[in-house]
Structure formats: C-alpha cells, structure tokens
Amino acid sequence: MELSPVTRKFVLHWGEMGTRWGVSRTVAQIHALLYLAERPLHAEDISETLEVARSNVSTSLKELQAWNLIKVTHVIGDRRDHYEAIQDITNLFRVIVEERKRREIDPTLALLRECAAESDSKTGAHARERISSTLAFLEMLNKWYEEMKGLPYPLLMALLRMGGRVQRFLKKAA
Amino acid sequence: MELSPVTRKFVLHWGEMGTRWGVSRTVAQIHALLYLAERPLHAEDISETLEVARSNVSTSLKELQAWNLIKVTHVIGDRRDHYEAIQDITNLFRVIVEERKRREIDPTLALLRECAAESDSKTGAHARERISSTLAFLEMLNKWYEEMKGLPYPLLMALLRMGGRVQRFLKKAA
DNA sequence: ATGTTATTTCTGAAAAGACTGAAATCTCGG
DNA sequence: CCGAGATTTCAGTCTTTTCAGAAATAACAT
Numbered sequence: 551m552e553l554s555p556v557t558r559k560f561v562l563h564w565g566e567m568g569t570r571w572g573v574s575r576t577v578a579q580i581h582a583l584l585y586l587a588e589r590p591l592h593a594e595d596i597s598e599t600l601e602v603a604r605s606n607v608s609t610s611l612k613e614l615q616a617w618n619l620i621k622v623t624h625v626i627g628d629r630r631d632h633y634e635a636i637q638d639i640t641n642l643f644r645v646i647v648e649e650r651k652r653r654e655i656d657p658t659l660a661l662l663r664e665c666a667a668e669s670d671s672k673t674g675a676h677a678r679e680r681i682s683s684t685l686a687f688l689e690m691l692n693k694w695y696e697e698m699k700g701l702p703y704p705l706l707m708a709l710l711r712m713g714g715r716v717q718r719f720l721k722k723a724a
Numbered sequence: 725m726e727l728s729p730v731t732r733k734f735v736l737h738w739g740e741m742g743t744r745w746g747v748s749r750t751v752a753q754i755h756a757l758l759y760l761a762e763r764p765l766h767a768e769d770i771s772e773t774l775e776v777a778r779s780n781v782s783t784s785l786k787e788l789q790a791w792n793l794i795k796v797t798h799v800i801g802d803r804r805d806h807y808e809a810i811q812d813i814t815n816l817f818r819v820i821v822e823e824r825k826r827r828e829i830d831p832t833l834a835l836l837r838e839c840a841a842e843s844d845s846k847t848g849a850h851a852r853e854r855i856s857s858t859l860a861f862l863e864m865l866n867k868w869y870e871e872m873k874g875l876p877y878p879l880l881m882a883l884l885r886m887g888g889r890v891q892r893f894l895k896k897a898a
Numbered sequence: 899a900t901g902t903t904a905t906t907t908c909t910g911a912a913a914a915g916a917c918t919g920a921a922a923t924c925t926c927g928g
Numbered sequence: 929c930c931g932a933g934a935t936t937t938c939a940g941t942c943t944t945t946t947c948a949g950a951a952a953t954a955a956c957a958t
Contacts, residue, residue, distance in 0.1 A: 556839050556847040560855065563835045570828055572744050574916060588850035593935075603918045608936060629926075630934065637854070639861040654744055661737045665730050673730040676762035680811070681734065687813045690884060697888030705891055710864060714871030717879055720893055748946060767905075777948040782906055803956070804904060 551599040557586050561600070571650075573617075576602055577610040581619055581635055585642075590623045590632035618645050640707070644699075651695065659688050725773040731760050735774070745824075747791075750776055751784040755793055755809060759816075764797045764806035792819050814881070825869065833862050 553561065561582040568578020579600055584591060593611065597604045611633055614620045619642070620635045636642045662685040669678045698706065709716065727735065735756040742752020753774055758765060767785065771778045785807055788794045793816070794809045810816045836859040843852045872880065883890065 554846045554848065554851070556842050556844075556855070557851050559842075560835070560839055560851075563832070567828060567832060570746050572746065576916075586851040586854050588848055605919075605936075605938090606917055609917090612936090639858050643861065643865075654741065658737070658741060661734070665734055668730050668733075670730075672728045674728065674762055677728070677731050677734075677760040680760050681730070684813050687817065691817075694884050694887045701888055701891060709890070709894075710868050713868045714875055716883070716890070716894075717875060720883075720890075750947080778904095779906075779908095779949070780947055783947090786906090 551591075551595055553583075553599065560586060572653075573613065574610070576600070576606055577613050580607065580610050581614055584614075584620055584633055584635035585637070587634070590625070590634040592628075592630040592632050594630070596633075617649050640703075648699075651692075655688065655692065659685070659692060662688060725765075725769055727757075727773065734760060746827075747787065748784070750774070750780055751787050754781065754784050755788055758788075758794055758807055758809035759811070761808070764799070764808040766802075766804040766806050768804070770807075791823050814877075822873075825866075829862065829866065833859075833866060836862065 561579050564582030564585075565575040565579035568575055568581075571578075573581075580596055583596060583599060591599075593604060593607045596602075596611075597607045600607075611620065614633075614635075615622075620633050623632045623634055625632055636645060662681060665681050666685050669681060673681075701709075712719075735753050738756030738759075739749040739753035742749055742755075745752075747755075754770055757770060757773060765773075767778060767781045770776075770785075771781045774781075785794065788807075788809075789796075794807050797806045797808055799806055810819060836855060839855050840859050843855060847855075875883075886893075
C-alpha cells in the first residue's frame, strides 16, 4: 500500500511521539496508519506498508489491543484478521487518558496509600506530610476524573468548549 | 544519608514510574528524594544516598532543571549547589502537565497544522477528514487548557473539588 | 599563581529494548 | 486427518539508553 506524502508525514511523526508516551516507534506508526486508513487493514498490509517484519506487526498489534486503541474485524471471504483504530478523536482521547491513568496514576495511588499506612516516627515529619498531601491531591484528582467520566458526553463537550467562561456561569448560579 | 523504609519505598516506586513518563529511573529517583527531603541537598548527598555515580547525578539534575521540577539554592558558607524540588503538589502537578503538553501536544499540533495545509487530492478524503478533525479537537483542548491555566488558583481548586456537580450549577444558571 | 573543591563533559561498557527471520502453533476447509 | 494459510513465539542481532569512571573545566581560597 502506497502512502500519500501527508499520510506518511503523519505516520512518521506519530511514531516519533510514540516514544515519548511509552510505546515503541513501530507501535505508534501502526496506530497512526490504522487511524488514517479508510478501511480495516490486515497484518500483511501493515508489514508491507511500513516495511517492518511481520512478527513485529503481530506483537505491536497485541500491544495496541492492550491499550484498547484498536479492534479486530473480519471481512467476509477472508480468513485474516483485520484491524481498525478508534476513529472518533474524542473517543480516542478518552481511551488514551483512561489507559494512562491506569498505568501511571493508579499504581502511584496504591503506593501512596501503603506509604501513608506504614508511615511512622522513623519517617520524618516532613516526608510524612509530603506523602499525605500528595495522596490527598491524587485522591481528589481521581474523584474528579471519575465524576467527569460519568457526565453525559454532550455536556462534557459543552464544558470543554466553555473553557474559562465557566466561572461566569458559576457566579450567576451562586 | 540514611533513608527511612517508607521514604525508600517511595523513591524506588517513583523511579519505576519514571520510565513510564519518559525519564530515566535515576532522574525520577532523584526527584523523589528531593521532593521528600526536608532541606535542599547537594549532589554528593544524592550520589551517596542513592548510590549512583556523581556524574550521573550531575546529568540527571540538569534534566530535572529542564523539566522545571527543581531549582538551585545556596547555603551560606557552602560553595556547593543545593537542589530542592517543587514542594507544593498542586504546583508540581501544574508544571508536569505544562511540560508534557509542551513535549507531546505542541509538536503534534504544529505537525497537524502542516498536514492540514499540505493536504491535497493525493491525500484521501478520509485521511483528510481524520487530520482536520484531530486538529480541531487538539486546538479546542489547547484553548481550554490555556483558559483554565488563566483562572485564579482558588477558583480552579473549587472547580476540581466540585467535580461532576458542576452540571447542577450550570443548569441553575441556564 | 597554586592548590583545592565542585561540577560538567566525554568515553566506553553494560543493560534494556526493539526488531528480524525461522520455527512452532493455531485455524479452518476439504 | 491433512494441508494451506494465518498468526504467534522464540532466539539471536542490532540499536538505543543508561550509567560509571576518567579527564577536563570552572570557581574559589590562600
């Protein structure tokens, strides 16, 4: 499959960025490719288009599935698995945030709870304070996130679009 | 400098997490150590406490400064540079978000603008649509972030604490 | 200037991570 | 059950990153 110059540019950039978010270049490139593709692609397609080993594609697809960013589909009369990426950008964003929270915030929250529980006089007063305020902040953030996640989608978008002007409405309501 | 068990646990965890956010284990450990320390530490302190080479500490401290997470201070009668981390967790969070945006969102935004400008008939209609809606979403997100950043700090915290209940206030105001 | 202490830069070794190609496994039609 | 197609696993190679130690530089006191 031949890529258009703009598509290639996007795929390459996404690949570079991938390393900054903790996935390998290939994984990110594949995601970009599937994101722009107008139809689901099979592994062989991807392997040829990006010129990476077939086995590498297999591993990368698994990783993308673990991130919930792509899903498998099938084409009638074709035994091969086809893959397609989440197409809706707002949904894509939601999933990325969710996964990053799961991998970065949740374990830290768990650890901080442990630390807070185990804190004793051996831990200096300052460190103890640091840990407890960090924990409190993350708990709050977490709660905020969960509540926001529960809001109906159109309202969420409305809040987003409102941005800082939300304060005026709140003043009125107060 | 001897670490308490809880502090050690925190430092080690922070180090592991570091790799998930694109900094090396040592960089993250040093940050954790400075975050919990009750006074600014000098490089030698850090090197001994974490048992890493002095040179490694030097490089890592530079990286932490590039992230705006630590700053240099001085102690009278001591020629050595001392380092202290941002202590306030809300401020720490703000800085981390800002830096990640700068490294992850801004370049992508720039690329998408280029891609949108260069899009022509060679780029498929579908890919073109994908790129333009991605761009639109990121622009909106960016604007939202800038506006939120501009809000006075107490209001921001109030919004955070409110969480999903913000919707009730908005209904009242409408 | 000279020696002392602090810091940074450089180089190469070791560890970690990404990738390939071959072999093994799985899947399904006949 | 057999065989062709599809996918996954694995062992080894290549690349990148991390880090220690040595050498160079800088800052300062005497």
